Amino acid sequence: MTNPHDRALPRAVRLTMPLAQDVVEEVAKQHGVCIRPVALKRLDTHTGQWEIVDVPCGSPMEAKCPPCAKRNRHLRMAQCREGWHLDEEPTITPDEPNDEQRWLVEFRADIQAQRDDADKAGADTAELDALIEGLDEEINNAGMRGNVLGRTAPKRTRSTKRRQDAPDLPKRTMTNTTLGRTFQAPDGKTYRPSLFVTLTLPSYGKVRDGVPVDPETYDYQRAARDALHFSKLIDRFVQNLRRVAGYDVQYFATVEPQKRLAPHLHMAIRGTLPRAEIKQIAAATYHQVWWPQADKVVFDGERLPVWEQGAGYLDPDTGEVLPTWDEALDQLDADEDAEPLHVIRFGDQVDVKGVLSGTPDADQCIRYLSKYLTKSLGQSLDGGQAQQQHAARFVDALRYEPCSPTCANWLRYGIQPKGAKAGMMPGRCRSKAHKPEHLGYAGRRVLVSRKWSNKTLAEHKQDRRTWVLEALGQTDQPTDPHRYVWRPVPAGDANVPPLSVRLLRSVRERQRWLAHMAELQARAEGQDLSATEGRAA
Incomplete structure (x- = not known):
């Protein structure tokens, strides 16, 4: 509803006035309140009462919700800090199945038994296959890892012989530990240093201020393929790192874009190795894409x-069925002279820094690791005109590159994608790798090894919740998991107040919490002061 007072003002004055909704959002941001809360209906089975509860959206992206992104960043910083310099072996005991x-x-x-019987009888198993696929997803969502039946299809194997153009690596006997070496100083003090490593991709052409000097000679295709397979290269690096180190190296890493739009890796590593060995490992690490x-190009334009x-996809001219993904791989396996589609390596620029626990360097590295977590990889597209043109060329190079075996772009090269279905079209793959904001990288932005901090991210969140409740003078009582029933709120539900009202309520609740915490802190400081004065008297 428009304020009658606003209509009395000149139009030019009204246009300069901020919108009330925008002011509410700014106030919510200042108080750390989620600005995109998800409204859910909660039934208390003990009382039979329904209520509307706002749940934070939890977005890690600042462009969507700055307060939630900030909380996520601080949570990751705590996770990084707790695991970097552990001096005791983490113990991870799987939960008992419920x-x-x-x-x-x-x-x-x-x-599965029904499906096998139907298959032996020659019956249609499509419905059972769909049910199995849904059950596997439910199993993963229920808190279980891995596949119930293990690997259901034979794994394609290739020669493990290293490429002739890659240097060999030393290999140490593995020891059952995740902790690095300790060093004794002359004064008897023990140090357990760790590493902060930065790895980048090679050059694709000379750049200045993040923009190619000559866009015509810049190797956009190689840059695009490197971005698509960068996550696999990271996996290879970790494998090589552990072989050379001789122990179960633990790491916390983040992937960020360089100004030239290529992804690069920052990695906190528990324990230390000689800098020369880290650089040797990076130089010897590669990943071959056997696709x-x-x-x-076989099919393009209107053809x-x-x-x-x-039957699947057919050649529009001959009517022949295109080779399936498995048939194309069989043909590749049968060719003794076949070469990988792509080989990705790190560049020569490798930065290795030793870090000690509790030092300013450690805090600075942790802040640096989490610096860009709240921004998408593609936010570098917001530069000047030359940067935007460079980004457009890069995204255009990504458009028709296959990002996975299921990518629709394989049709362009005469191959049916794995799991082909109707409606697929080259250049319109829906994978996030092809979206401009991801710049070809579809992997996780934060990579954390399983034994890093001896806690899951959910446990780190619970630690934070417990700390807040203790600061408020409350105890974290376990909630009966069967007490509440949650339901989504239908769009347009009249019981849901306007967003501005919900935000203001959350702001008021946050103010109440902060006031209570300040009161408790002042009371505690007063008690400490009284105790000190009593001892002095």
């Missing part, structure tokens, strides 16, 4: 493969 998990696994086994060739139900 009733729901047992039931899901038993039901999954029963459906069918994607350099020769695209045609979908036929039950």
